[in-house]
Amino acid sequence: MSSNMILPIHEVLETYAGAEERDRIFQEAGLKFLPSPQDPVRERLVAQLHQGIRRDLPEIWRDIMVTAGEKAAQVVLDYRLDASARDLLRRLPWSLATWMLVRTTTQSAWTFSGSGDFRVLRTSMLEISNNPVTRSETSDVPVCLFQQTVLENVFARAVDIRLRCQETQCCAAGGESCRFELSMA
Template sequence: MSEDAHRPEGLIGPNAILQLLPVLEQAGGARFRDQVMAAAGLFAPPSDAGMMPEGPAARMHQALRALEPEMAPSLAWEAGVRTAHYIMAYRIPRAAQRALQVLPPVLGAPLLSKAIARHAWTFAGSGRFEHEGTLRFAIHDNPIVRGEVSAVPLCHWHCAVFETLFRSLVDGRLRCAETTCCAMGHAACRFTLSRRPSF
């Protein structure tokens, strides 16, 4: 039996699926949404209360990449944007958001980074989250791409979550890029935020 068979499954926030479903429906209708869900072995949306096992979430994203490899990056990105907006609407108090928005980015960025690190279990599951710097994060053994092999980074959903939060709350010029990905054979999926030059 493989080592993975003995791995305890982690928990992840249900928005890894819930914010993807309307994106799939908008892109290809209810039939496409249900096709991806069925391929992932999921026949009903998860509850939005509490956490959920990471397995169905990982299978949803992996099924999308298998069924629609060309569309998957943009659809996962849109789901990540929606996830970040959900976080801002329901998880970050308005007063805290206003405080971050009025602070200079050099002060606001570390505060948001620390908040993300404290709540990393909501998107990292059984993977190990590491805060490598104010604008650099890593997810070791990322469950959303676990077992996949790719020549390019696959974590568009994570990238979009990070970028949307930082652009909305710290600096609208920031962009996020995944610089290494577990699916490419790296030990961790690494994400770096950098400021786009203004002209």
Template sequence: MTAHAHTPGTIGPNSITRMAQALTHQQGEAVTARIFEAAGLMHYLSEPPTQMVDEKGVTALHRVVRETLTPEEARSVSLEAGRLTAEYLLANRIPKPVQTLLRLLPAGPASRILLTAISRNAWTFTGSGRFQVNRDRSLELSITGGPICKEIQAHEPVCDYYAATFEHLFRSLVHKNTTVRETACGATGASSCLFAVSWDV
């Protein structure tokens, strides 16, 4: 994976552009415009960002999505946006020879290589938050202080965008049966958002 220079408190533009794409696809242009206007991001609909963006805008966007749509609709939009982000990374950020190598390797070694690359570039999707990999018993990813759920209070995990991005990358590069499930979330009061990663071998 390659990335731009790191500026603290910023995040990659996919967290906005792919949400706009998924929202427009599922909810239409009028609802998308209303959500982006409420989040203070209306300018990004006419001029989508191509560089790192302030993570506060990403936090506001996900909050307004949750406030405007039903939980089921918000989840569906976030899942699509996550898959679109993974597709972008596969098309533009992960070198094709690396992808070929990962697909040839057994799932264990492939996952370690992929997670090393993800960890190295974690600031592009966690902003000022922290990303960690835990392999004590099973594979678990954690994001502490991430921007997506920072202003959301919910009874169930809401970081579907991250879960879908991780899952699509793993299914494409590590194992086709990978599932990624968020088991804890800052929106429910947890100290970190936790994602359990598993696959059938």
């Protein structure tokens, strides 16, 4: 998976929990060294980090994942979707622009879904079956807040600020897949 699945968390975790707690959580996840931004990361390590934060910081994990997801989305926009492409997308009808961005997202889905099966059910409905971030985890509610936030911010900033993304089904909460639905607010 992309190092963008962990590097923003490293930065944000220090703000929310302190450097000592951040280092402990990263060590327990098996992340002794930070990868460079262009290096891939074993999905097992990404999953252990995400799950460790949810387990060890139950009161603030949501805030951590939203803030880190916003930072990760900015990295995607800065390095994978240049300003001219974003300008073009904003000029198109939002449904066509969304379709085009979904096609682009599919080509780099490994960065946020790893060995999970990323599929486009329709332009506004994306899913990851066998999501490595939720493997062997159980929850009463969807837990893929990081992935949801990245998707929402990339689509909202690249296409239309009114676009929202909601995880409507989650493997950890008993769903067959982690399903993300885009809608216009």
